[in-house]
Amino acid sequence: xxxxxxxxxxxxxxxxxxxxxxxxxxxxxxxxxxxxxxxxxxxxxxxxxxxxxxxxxxxxxxxxxxxxxxxxxxxxxxxxxxxxxxxxxxxxxxxxxxxxxxxxxxxxxxxxxxxxxxxxxxxxxxxxxxxxxxxxxxxxxxxxxxxxxxxxxxxxxxxxxxxxxxxxxxxxxxxxxxxxxxxxxxxxxxxxxxxxxxxxxxxxxxxxxxxxxxxxxxxxxxxxxxxxxxxxxxxxxxxxxxxxxxxxxxxxxxxxxxxxxxxxxxxxxxxxxxxxxxxxxxxxxxxxxxxxxxxxxxxxxxxxxxxxxxxxxxxxxxxxxxxxxxxxx
Amino acid sequence: xxxxxxxxxxxxxxxxxxxxxxxxxxxxxxxxxxxxxxxxxxxxxxxxxxxxxxxxxxxxxxxxxxxxxxxxxxxxxxxxxxxxxxxxxxxxxxxxxxxxxxxxxxxxxxxxxxxxxxxxxxxxxxxx
Numbered sequence: 001x002x003x004x005x006x007x008x009x010x011x012x013x014x015x016x017x018x019x020x021x022x023x024x025x026x027x028x029x030x031x032x033x034x035x036x037x038x039x040x041x042x043x044x045x046x047x048x049x050x051x052x053x054x055x056x057x058x059x060x061x062x063x064x065x066x067x068x069x070x071x072x073x074x075x076x077x078x079x080x081x082x083x084x085x086x087x088x089x090x091x092x093x094x095x096x097x098x099x100x101x102x103x104x105x106x107x108x109x110x111x112x113x114x115x116x117x118x119x120x121x122x123x124x125x126x127x128x129x130x131x132x133x134x135x136x137x138x139x140x141x142x143x144x145x146x147x148x149x150x151x152x153x154x155x156x157x158x159x160x161x162x163x164x165x166x167x168x169x170x171x172x173x174x175x176x177x178x179x180x181x182x183x184x185x186x187x188x189x190x191x192x193x194x195x196x197x198x199x200x201x202x203x204x205x206x207x208x209x210x211x212x213x214x215x216x217x218x219x220x221x222x223x224x225x226x227x228x229x230x231x232x233x234x235x236x237x238x239x240x241x242x243x244x245x246x247x248x249x250x251x252x253x254x255x256x257x258x259x260x261x262x263x264x265x266x267x268x269x270x271x272x273x274x275x276x277x278x279x280x281x282x283x284x285x286x287x288x289x290x291x292x293x294x295x296x297x298x299x300x301x302x303x304x305x306x307x308x309x310x311x312x313x314x315x316x317x318x319x320x321x322x323x324x325x326x327x328x329x
Numbered sequence: 330x331x332x333x334x335x336x337x338x339x340x341x342x343x344x345x346x347x348x349x350x351x352x353x354x355x356x357x358x359x360x361x362x363x364x365x366x367x368x369x370x371x372x373x374x375x376x377x378x379x380x381x382x383x384x385x386x387x388x389x390x391x392x393x394x395x396x397x398x399x400x401x402x403x404x405x406x407x408x409x410x411x412x413x414x415x416x417x418x419x420x421x422x423x424x425x426x427x428x429x430x431x432x433x434x435x436x437x438x439x440x441x442x443x444x445x446x447x448x449x450x451x452x453x454x455x456x457x
Contacts, residue, residue, distance in 0.1 A: 042343070053352075089361045089362065090351055299334070305335060
């Protein structure tokens with residue numbers, strides 16, 4: 001059932017937005033980084049979408065981008081065969097990590113000391129950022145390009161998804177593959193929720209939820225179109241998904257019921273993520289824009305301002321007071 | 330039935346296509362830049378001055394917070410002419426020229442409400 005909401009459209013990129021990530025909640029709010037094929041990843045204020053800065057330096061499409069929890073560091077993965085680490089406060093490039101092929105994914109450990117990278121050379125690498133000259137730890141095994149790699153289980157393990165249609169769970173110290181999930185098609189996206197140890201995987205038209213420790217399947221939900229990315233709400237009551245049909249879908253996690261769907265993007269949705277406070281979700285599209293969507297439509301938050309019908313005709317300048325309407329469908 | 334909410338304004342975009350951003354005057358930049366490397370300081374042109382200004386700003390903030398923490402505390406004031414008085418601190422004025430105090434204990438009795446002139450003070454102390 002299609003519903004209406006006013007998304008916040010963030011312009012600035014000139015090519016498709018292929019990845020996005022939120023930071024944790026910091027004393028200055030939370031932040032959002034977007035990876036774009038134009039080679040210029042951008043940092044934005046998470047709750048408003050306001051542009052803060054652009055990380056200039058990559059010489060090719062940026063395929064992956066991430067922020068550390070405190071939003072003090074950023075990392076990007078690009079088609080110029082490098083992963084770069086940036087100071088997310090000043091915008092300065094702090095480190096360039098050379099690879100042998102296109103880099104697709106980057107992820108910081110909780111302490112921001114180690115960076116995990118993966119890409120088209122099929123090798124996972126762990127860089128110690130305090131010793132940038134040292135060789136990275138290399139994890140081999142995938143037989144095709146790696147699309148996404150994440151730290152999990154308190155950074156003791158690594159999860160990786162590749163075009164070889166597998167998702168693998170690795171032990172960080174022994175470097176062995178502990179478990180493998182095999183699919184009929186390539187996995188399009190992966191999200192890890194540490195609180196609750198849930199893994200969200202999308203492939204074809206399916207959004208699948210797994211226990212991140214055992215890799216046991218919890219449930220699957222099928223969408224009307226091919227899905228490129230999905231995200232589970234921090235409170236685990238909703239999840240959102242987007243893909244080929246340009247729409248954003250919102251589902252009830254417990255009942256698997258489709259609650260809302262929104263048109264807005266002019267191209268396939270490549271990535272979608274909930275903000276750390278769950279109040280909004282951001283989507284990146286082939287159309288070159290990022291859009292911010294409200295989780296609870298009708299609430300006053302960020303740039304969205306609830307206006308009661310009486311106030312639209314009111315002439316006085318009293319402070320606007322808004323009752324938050326019932327949010328569940 | 331949920332109604333779409335109007336939007337105050339659109340998110341701000343880059344000033345121009347090749348703009349770098351990361352405004353050095355933003356609160357976050359100012360607060361966190363002390364942990365940043367030499368690059369930012371050198372770019373400022375006068376590193377010692379920036380450092381001193383940084384220190385001043387930190388000390389001022391600390392002082393203002395100490396005034397807040399003093400509220401309702403018993404404070405002992407050492408004033409000129411060998412005057413020692415004790416009172417319950419209320420507030421300071423904006424220029425820190427006067428302190429509003431209550432139950433000021435003086436040699437000639439307890440003053441319920443009083444204003445102490447800061448230029449008259451040598452020092453003051455309290456227990457946290």
